[in-house]
Amino acid sequence: MSRADNRLKNTARSLREIVFDLILLVVLAIVLVPLVFMFTASFMESKEVLTMPYRWIPSSFHWENYVQAIQGNDMKYFYARNILNSLIVAITVTLTNCVFAAMTGFGLAKYRFFGKRAVLILVMATMMIPFETIMIPLYMLVNNFGWQDSYMGLIMPFLVNAFGIFMMRQFLLTFPEDLLDAARIDGLNELSIFIRVVIPNSIPAMTALGILTFRSQWDSMLWPLLVTQSEEMKTIPLYITKFTTEKYTNEGALLAAAVIASIPLFVVFFSLAKYFIQGSSVFSGTKG
Amino acid sequence: MKSGIEKKKARWGWFFVLPAIIYFSIFSFFPIINAFRTSLYRWNLLSLNPPRFVWFENYIRLFQSEAFWNSVKATAIFTVGTFSSLLIGGLALSILIFSRKRFRTFFQMALYSPAVLSTVVAATIWLLILDPRGLGNSVLNAVLGTSGKDYQWFANPDMSRISTIIIYFWKYIGHFTILFIAGLSSIPYTIHEAAIIDGAGPWKKYWRITFPLLKPTVVLVCVLSLIQCMKSFSTQYLFVQSGAPRAPIDVLTLSIYDTAIRDHQIGRASAMSIILFLTLILFSWAQLRLSRSEEVSFQ
């Protein structure tokens, strides 16, 4: 192979890399445009949001959009409380989900017992249930427990999630048996093994699962709509829907509310992104 | 002696699994069995009269109804469209990102960021973008060199289908990419290296070597995303709320919701959801079956 040949190959490669980079950047731009739109338009007057062609930089910054979003049209600051509710619900559900998913997944991955296959099939089947299907029976149930308009009502139906169990099982299948055996020889019982050995070694996987759970709870709309009645118990999506339908809301303030709603998620995600990306290998299935 | 240990371990197995099983019996199995029972009745949600047991009449009527088949079609189009674009897009992007040395994490995070927004927020943004006077038309007019053309993002039946698919794609492409990259990373480096030494060109390498090894990832992601797509509800719901014609995007979940909530016909709605439930099980089972026969392993 002559040197010239090599150089040609190198230029070809770098050319290819440039093309790849360009494609990536274009895709990235397309993906990010709506986010940029949300952010810039949240400072605009409603008239400006729908001007053609769109002005990427607001002609003047209307900070009062944010004030309006936080105060609400009734000046009662329910949004702060609703954000708090969303946080309480999402964090609780995320924690219980991770713990139960790890526990059940551990049971399914590392123990042999009668009926295990049936349990696995049941867990899989639970994943397929469309929420709309069980909405009304579930509502009656929650009502019978007296959980209307309470954190219990918002949290209980989502305490354990089949998807999480399935994922943690996939992950724990590859958990080194030696580690468990070593702990057994040290005299730990199975529960302590789970707490002291399995959990600390599953943090990335649980983080990944946690982010997904947090996200879907943050998103949840239909169920909170049914179980909450008082403004104090409502969650962010309900506030935004309400804010949208109110007559005094302008588009800028609406987007300001949307930006506020997104901030906690961005914080959670970006601070844990490393774990999330690491832990996603759990979901890749190659380990199963 | 050994059987004693086994027995003990089995008991521990149940100990770990039992809480979830009890939980699911109350919050999932009980409601779904309830839904199945309901599907055998002609039942008006508001009526105080006892519902009438009609065996499988609800199912028979559904299979004869044009609206139901339209919903099946809408669901199929949405699922196939979203699913295939996510799969192809995700694979392509993951390979692009994986082949770079720097900024891998940055690209993954940036692509994932739309998924961080909640659906209500995403819908709020997109409804403004797809408004006839919104950003969607401006951008497309600029790119395609047309002037003042209305691309009818909601109005045109085909466009409204495409719009829902775009929103879904936008939201989930990052997640898919991350999953595929995770899959790519788990392929031992030596295999890549071997391919290069063998002199395989980059594309050949992907198709011959990487792709087959990625297959388990692809299958699992497919199962999960297929379920996700077929259960999609809120995007279509918000579209219809804001004036888009219903028929092209009347997916099964939307139809279930309306049959129950708007028409009060809980029996028929339950029948529809049982059908959806069984279809989901069937699909996932088939996909897992198909993949198992050619499972790859590398030692």
Place this chain on the structure above:
Amino acid sequence: MKLKGMFLVGILLICAVFAATIELTVWTHEDPNRTLLEERYIEEFQKLYPEVSVKRVTYPSAKIKETVLTAFSAGKGPDIFNMEVQDEYPYIVNRRVAPVNPAALGYKNVEEIYAAYLEGTLDPVSYQGKLYGVPLEITNWCIFVNTRYTKALGLDFENNYPKTWEELMEVSDKLTLRNGEIITRRGFDFRYPYYLTIFTPMVEQMGGYLLNKEGTEAIINPQAWVEVLTFMKEWGPSGRNLGSPTYTAARKNWNKDDGSIVMIESGLYQILRLKAENPELYESKEWMVIPWPVFENAVNHVKGNYYGHYYVVNAQSSPEKQEWAWKLIAYMLKHTGEYFEEVGLIQPTYELMESEVFKNFPYANVFMEDMSQAGCVLLHQAGPRLEQLIREAVESVMLSGVTPENAVKTLKAKATEVLEDY
């Protein structure tokens, strides 16, 4: 003696416990102005009757249907609620709401209630000889015009406003501004998708009906339907491109006076919303209300349907709760004048109609004139499904290029199928 005393104390305690347990829940749609009023009334009511505690809950108007329905299907409905009357109708037919209690409402008998309200306005909540609710508001829509734009074009609406749909179309065409195909200012646009409120009366003007009198047959006189759909086709993007259901709801922008819409359909309450949201435009008097148009060759001179919100009471609440519920409703609704002045809600009592406040209110006469020629929105268990079918027909004609003839054929076939379910 001692024993007797203890016994008395016991009775009193029991009474107190029971008395404190009357807890009423009221579910209603969001309406910030009305919330202010009603929360005040409820507070006063609770002071008056300390044994009653009231929990008032508001839902977005698009969502209240599903929350009430889910609650009722679980047997946990609120004691008092209100929705649009066509959505309340199934609750009446299925006996989920209770007949009124005239005594608790402060009337001698039911006849006296009927006598207090304008003739016909209680019919929507009368079923099989019984009365099930009292109106919180009754609304019909006229046309609101921003005259700044009409004047700029030299149109003199004060003396010559469009009286027919055809004239309205001509005027709109003049007022509409576009950037290519994209409309940047609409002259007038319909209030989609309230087709049972705006579309069926247009059909009725041409001599067609949605249902026959018995409610057994759908799409009467298809030719009339074809004519109105042809008008809509002409209105839409494939015709003269004056508007379409996919633009932002017109009434949202009208108050803002942002130059995107000149004329909208709305009720009297819009005036007070305008006053609150855009006092500048309100004070400028550069707006007016004109009657709802009629087709040039109309055979029936009917106006846009009216709809209403009626307070109703859950039939499954205990009799005691029901009685208190009616008392609370009576207490709130006796402030008819305030509801009207503060929120713009018309509770059609003779007392209000004859009051000076009402007579002097801007454009009240226009609304009442139209109301006298208006019917009530369709009350039928299949109502929402039929509205959906009409929506599909209109959209297929306006947006998907289906011919009006074919759209009517499909509509008739589907509507007939729907009726079979009831």
